[in-house]
Amino acid sequence: MNSNHNHYPEGESLRRALATRYRNASIGRVLFFSALVIAILSLVALLYNVIDGAFGYVAFEYKNDPTEFTSKPLDDLTKEELLAILKANLSSGAYTKLDNEKPMEKRSRSVLYTLLLERLIQIDTKQTWSLTDSIFRSGEIKAEVAQKYPEAKLEFRSWLTPVFLTTPMSSKAEFAGVRTAIFGSLWMVGIAILFALPIGTGAAIYLQEYANKNFLNRVIQTNINNLAGVPSIVYGMLGLAIFVRTLEPLTSGSIFGVTDANGRTILSAGLTMGILVLPLIIINAQEAIKAVPDSLRQAAFGVGATRWQAVWHHVLPNALPGILTGSILAVSRAIGETAPLIVVGASTFISLDPDGPFSKFTALPIQIYQWTTRAQPEFHSIAASAIIVLLVLLLTLNATAVLLRNRVQRRY
């Protein structure tokens, strides 16, 4: 019995050993799965955290009593009445300035209403609450406000509103919007893709269709893979030294007669971002070109096509959906990338829409960064709203990419 024990267990001990092993097996399964549960929980916590910040109760006071301007309740004012109040109470200089930016008559009621609050009545936010608190502790919150801020009004607010999307920056969180940031992001990504897509596709065509296996081409391939792993902030430093500083006459537009600018422009940021996404585009385009069946090329060569004719008329059209998928992924990478923009010098306070590649600019992630690092909680709320805007944008882009990819998969 004892000697058996050392080699092969039998009978009762075998059963016990087996039971232990089976128990370990099921514990292992649960443990491995729990890692995924933690990943899912993290994602849920992140989304919850963002949504929790973007909605909730706000206690605020009017600095100037609304009755100084009108006898009606604020919500009942019509557009014409708002216009009249603004005209009567704003200094004529300020009114003319606003009128020059965009004629006052053409602005919507909600914009005028916001102007009234921002310029004349002026809001002083006392305290904000998260969505969870607002739902589950609304009674306590109301009591607290009544006691701590007897003058204040309590309002349930969605910080993410259509107005938030369409108003420019403001130094007050209550009136700030992401309009200029969205335009800045779009300009920057546009320039990045205009730069990186042709060059990246060209490089991929060279590596897949032309390059023979010599030393130089192996170095190029290895190098591209390594560039994809360079930290984004290093690309920012490259952009700072080359585009912002060395090529300042070009990127500030001074050789084109644009004055009053330094190199910290949309063009610099776009080119920096273009270099950052270039390896990504090349690698994806290579995969797309690789997936084109060789029979297409052979057939083209068979009827006497040159190499470029085969590429242009047969390989590229078939690889195009894959290349586009890759560029959409590159766009979503560029839209979310923050660190290089900070280094290249996105301005944080821009209240005018960018009007060309030589404008100063801000971008969505830059605003999120700025607002998150402010101490006042109302800025965290607009940061959360901007995050929702950014995530929705990214989700749309990625969904498009997945749809494109699935269509390609069906074709072969």
Next chain:
Amino acid sequence: MKQENTIMENQNFRPLDLKKKMRLGESVIQTLLFLAGFLSIFITVAIVYVLGKEAWLFFGNPDVTFAKFLGTTEWSPGIGKFGIWPLVTSTLTTSFIAMLVSLPFGLAAALYLSEYASPKARSALKPILEILAGIPTVVYGYFALLFMTPLLQFIFGEGVQVYNMLSAGIVMGIMILPLISSMSEDALSSVPRALREGSYAMGATKIETSLQVVLPAALSGIGAALIIGISRAVGETMIVAVAAGAGPNFTFNPFLAAETMTGHIARISGGDLSYNSIDYTSLFAIALMLFLVTLVLNLISQGIINRFRQRYE
């Protein structure tokens, strides 16, 4: 016969020329495509040149000595303190915490997806990891500062500062988890099926097969994932810039605020910076260190993957 004559009499007839022709257009296009490919080499050279040049200026400054750079523990180039260690220690601390989170959980997730999950479960679970991987890092920064830090303060009490390395490190780990899990899963699923079948035939349970047969066989691929993960953690900027603190601090205590190399670059370069100042050149010295560290890590990882592929394919 008659037909042949008519052809020969035709003045325009020339025998078919099968020699390779010089086509100018083709050559131009090929050259352009080559240049597009070569640009990537140029970019690498430009990175090394630009970072190297400014870093050279920094180290060429008479005030900056090697002894000060590596021998002191205060970093404030503006007032002549050139000890790099505070930035290095916080980078090491946050990266270490990040790997502590992402390696075990990433590996476990990979084992589940590759060894246990049914195809249906896989296709439901993988997109979740992909979503995690696609979230911009600045959003993780928000999450670290406004969710993880309050949570840690709730758990560990007042000792946790508002900005702290622990929160940044943990969230960075969550960010890197999908990378580790997808690379490890690739490594695990490229282990030949015969090894698993052999193990089952000997009566091994699933977990014994996973941990004692498949995992060791995929170890080099998992090592590559680990190294890439470290490289990502060292180079990650926004999470630490938002949540780890603003100001160099020579400490390994994860509850304290301390600025990492990347966070320092982001904060200093975000302000008004005059070219040629010691602050400006010092940033390039730090960036050069970052570049070299991540380059070496990436090269090692790629080397491992290439050797691993050869073994099983």
